[in-house]
Amino acid sequence: MTQILNRDLNPDLRSASSVVKTKMAVRNLDFFYGRVQALHNISLEIPERIVMAFIGPSGCGKSTFLRTLNRMNDVIPATRVGGQVLIDDHDIYAPGTDVVELRRRVGMVFQKSNPFPKSIFENVAYGLRINRVTGSSSELAGRVEEALKDAALWNEVKDRLKTSALSLSGGQQQRLCIARALAIRPEVLLMDEPASALDPIATSKIEELIFDLKKQYTIVIVTHNMQQAARVSDTTAFFLLGKLIEVNATEKMFTAPNEKLTEDYITGRFG
Amino acid sequence: MTSLTALCTLLAVTALLIILSYIAWQGIGSLSFQFLIDSPKPVGEGGGIGNAILGSLVLLLISSVFGLPLGICVGVYLSEVGTGRLAGAVRFIVDTLTGIPSIVTGVFVYAIIVLPMKHFSALAGGVALALIMIPIVARTTEEMLKLVPHSLREGALALGAPQWRVTMGVIIPAAAPGIATGAMLAIARISGETAPLLFTAFGSRFFPSSLNQPIASLTVQIYNYAISPYDEWHAQAWAATLVLMTLVLGINIIVRFLTRKRF
Numbered sequence A: 001m002t003q004i005l006n007r008d009l010n011p012d013l014r015s016a017s018s019v020v021k022t023k024m025a026v027r028n029l030d031f032f033y034g035r036v037q038a039l040h041n042i043s044l045e046i047p048e049r050i051v052m053a054f055i056g057p058s059g060c061g062k063s064t065f066l067r068t069l070n071r072m073n074d075v076i077p078a079t080r081v082g083g084q085v086l087i088d089d090h091d092i093y094a095p096g097t098d099v100v101e102l103r104r105r106v107g108m109v110f111q112k113s114n115p116f117p118k119s120i121f122e123n124v125a126y127g128l129r130i131n132r133v134t135g136s137s138s139e140l141a142g143r144v145e146e147a148l149k150d151a152a153l154w155n156e157v158k159d160r161l162k163t164s165a166l167s168l169s170g171g172q173q174q175r176l177c178i179a180r181a182l183a184i185r186p187e188v189l190l191m192d193e194p195a196s197a198l199d200p201i202a203t204s205k206i207e208e209l210i211f212d213l214k215k216q217y218t219i220v221i222v223t224h225n226m227q228q229a230a231r232v233s234d235t236t237a238f239f240l241l242g243k244l245i246e247v248n249a250t251e252k253m254f255t256a257p258n259e260k261l262t263e264d265y266i267t268g269r270f271g
Numbered sequence B: 001m002t003s004l005t006a007l008c009t010l011l012a013v014t015a016l017l018i019i020l021s022y023i024a025w026q027g028i029g030s031l032s033f034q035f036l037i038d039s040p041k042p043v044g045e046g047g048g049i050g051n052a053i054l055g056s057l058v059l060l061l062i063s064s065v066f067g068l069p070l071g072i073c074v075g076v077y078l079s080e081v082g083t084g085r086l087a088g089a090v091r092f093i094v095d096t097l098t099g100i101p102s103i104v105t106g107v108f109v110y111a112i113i114v115l116p117m118k119h120f121s122a123l124a125g126g127v128a129l130a131l132i133m134i135p136i137v138a139r140t141t142e143e144m145l146k147l148v149p150h151s152l153r154e155g156a157l158a159l160g161a162p163q164w165r166v167t168m169g170v171i172i173p174a175a176a177p178g179i180a181t182g183a184m185l186a187i188a189r190i191s192g193e194t195a196p197l198l199f200t201a202f203g204s205r206f207f208p209s210s211l212n213q214p215i216a217s218l219t220v221q222i223y224n225y226a227i228s229p230y231d232e233w234h235a236q237a238w239a240a241t242l243v244l245m246t247l248v249l250g251i252n253i254i255v256r257f258l259t260r261k262r263f
Helices: A002-008 A011-019 A062-068 A099-105 A120-130 A137-150 A170-183 A200-213 A226-232 A250-255 A260-266 B002-030 B033-037 B050-081 B084-099 B102-117 B122-146 B150-158 B163-190 B218-226 B231-260
Strands: A022-033 A036-047 A051-055 A079-087 A106-109 A188-192 A218-222 A235-240 A243-249
Touching: A022 A062, A036 A062, A036 A218, A036 A243, A051 A062, A051 A226, A062 A188, A062 A218, A062 A235, A099 A106, A106 A170, A106 B150, A120 A137, A120 A170, A120 B163, A137 A170, A170 A188, A170 A200, A170 B150, A200 A218, A200 A226, A226 A250, A235 A250, A235 A260, A243 A250, A243 A260, A250 A260, B002 B231, B033 B050, B033 B231, B050 B084, B050 B122, B050 B163, B050 B218, B050 B231, B084 B122, B102 B122, B122 B163, B150 B163, B163 B231, B218 B231
Parallel strands: A051 A218, A051 A235, A106 A188, A188 A218
Antiparallel strands: A022 A036, A022 A079, A235 A243
8 A cells, every 4th residue: 555655646647637638527517317416516627647536425426427427327217417528628418429439438447347247358358349449350359468458457367368257356357347448448437436345455456557547548436435535546526415515636635625524524524 | 834834845746746657657658669750550550659749849949930039039128128118018918928828829820820821730830839938938038138237238338339239249148048048948838738739730640741731749649649539549648748748857957957057
């Protein structure tokens, strides 16, 4: 853990976040499950190639908000969205948006690892196959290897790519799901509590991985674990009861937050 | 409580064992290799049920060709595609179809296929059996697809897969062992049907030559021999029953074997 913290404080990586452009911008977003309003007027900017963490108590809407960023909520019946979500200045809720294309650009890793009941290789190759990314089978194998290396899983599975993905341990399965998402080279990677079901060792592997990945990807991570948010993120957003309370640089957020509510939550006065 | 349930179990198992052993005892005497491959002969000349075994297999094949794809498609619709009232109505109709007495299915096929064609046929028999299969296969397929975790659907969608590719490439393969089990159980179920075949496939004393002709089946042959006045035919009916029972038992054992591999 100390190793991660030391890297977290690396000034080169830190300063990079302040100069980059905005990757995604959310403007006045409302979200409804039927008649229940789950998100209230949220506006937020996600800069490119940083790690942004969403924190807040259970049911505060942080996962719902995450899922609006690649329209995963579309599959839930009777949901409704108001406001805008822009990626590179294009509104993803505008009519005629290709949702399939959007989800290629904005990948997602879920709380519970969900490998397909296929081989390790086929799991990673799935996104490449359906999106017809690769022409030849050697190119496909190359991309799969690359994704598994990016997800720090290659050395553990390279000799058994044809075995079932379900034979992997929980932590390995989650890294496989990350590899699967990385294989199609998304621009943004959404992670919904990716380490909440894992033991500390597997968790620290995922956290190290997130740290490496932000060189290439914009990462948004939902977490219940405030230490985790402090360890991996550059910017932190605090949600409460469907409202965005505060967005701030992570060090600032955990040392001197602007809002009283944020301070109360972080110091454990509620939630 | 323990003794009561044990008693009930004992009764049920005993009944089953008595049926099985009685059929085996009555049937084994007339069973021979020749009996399994010969076609029927007039009373007193022996003969066998080779044509009926082949006929039953042909009927199972025809009904599977029609019934399995249709039933699986309906199941996929109910689980993956259909929503709201229409799906509810379809599900209700499928449930009702499951409960229709098989003789009614036979009469229906008689009316829509046999009467216009003006003769009984293997095809009509196959269609009648398929109609019995469809609702069984549809519901088991639906149940098996619903057992596939929602997280797999989301995982595939999040990779940019369109709905139909999620269904075809992830959901159906994940449920495939269960769907296969449902299909085998439906086949086992219809292989014992007699009523829908009586006036569709009708029966025949010869080996099948065309799907457009009446065809023999084990069940109808057993029925015809059992109601005949000849002791020899009664004995052959018992032997044919033993063969049919072994066939159904075999299918069920295969099903058990296939399901055992699931985890």
